Amino acid sequence: MVAALLVTRLWVIEPLTVASDSMEPAVAENSTVLMLKAFPPAQVKRGTLIVFTSPEGGTPTLKRVVAVGGQFVAIEDSILLVDGKAVPEPGIDHTRIDGTYFGPVQVPEGQVFVLGDNRAGSIDSRDYGSVPLENLLGILLLP
Numbered sequence: 001m002v003a004a005l006l007v008t009r010l011w012v013i014e015p016l017t018v019a020s021d022s023m024e025p026a027v028a029e030n031s032t033v034l035m036l037k038a039f040p041p042a043q044v045k046r047g048t049l050i051v052f053t054s055p056e057g058g059t060p061t062l063k064r065v066v067a068v069g070g071q072f073v074a075i076e077d078s079i080l081l082v083d084g085k086a087v088p089e090p091g092i093d094h095t096r097i098d099g100t101y102f103g104p105v106q107v108p109e110g111q112v113f114v115l116g117d118n119r120a121g122s123i124d125s126r127d128y129g130s131v132p133l134e135n136l137l138g139i140l141l142l143p
Contacts, residue, residue, distance in 0.1 A: 013035065065113070
């Protein structure tokens with residue numbers, strides 16, 4: 001029994017404490033979430049919450065995938081555009097990020113473009129670029 005729990009903890013599911021407010025309101029700062037470590041890369045698509053090693057500090061970072069390899073991503077006056085089409089984002093408070101512009105940029109194959117839900121307070125792919133799929137540590141089980 002203990003061995004099964006240890007195997008699950010080491011290779012399958014790991015608790016993660018969220019260290020910033022960049023994913024609020026979906027995931028609050030200092031909350032603990034469960035990360036699924038064993039997952040097929042095909043499971044990572046737009047809307048997936050992923051955990052990866054931050055290129056800025058080497059710490060586990062939680063962000064939302066907004067575009068995948070081959071897609072074009074842009075932000076025009078706070079509206080997310082993927083391949084030139086507005087993407088509905090019901091969890092985003094657009095009044096807090098009014099006047100935000102970015103891109104367009106194309107996401108390289110084998111990579112994902114990630115943004116924090118709290119766009120005004122998030123360091124994300126707009127700053128450090130797309131995240132290679134091989135850098136993913138896991139996906140969130142539940143937001």
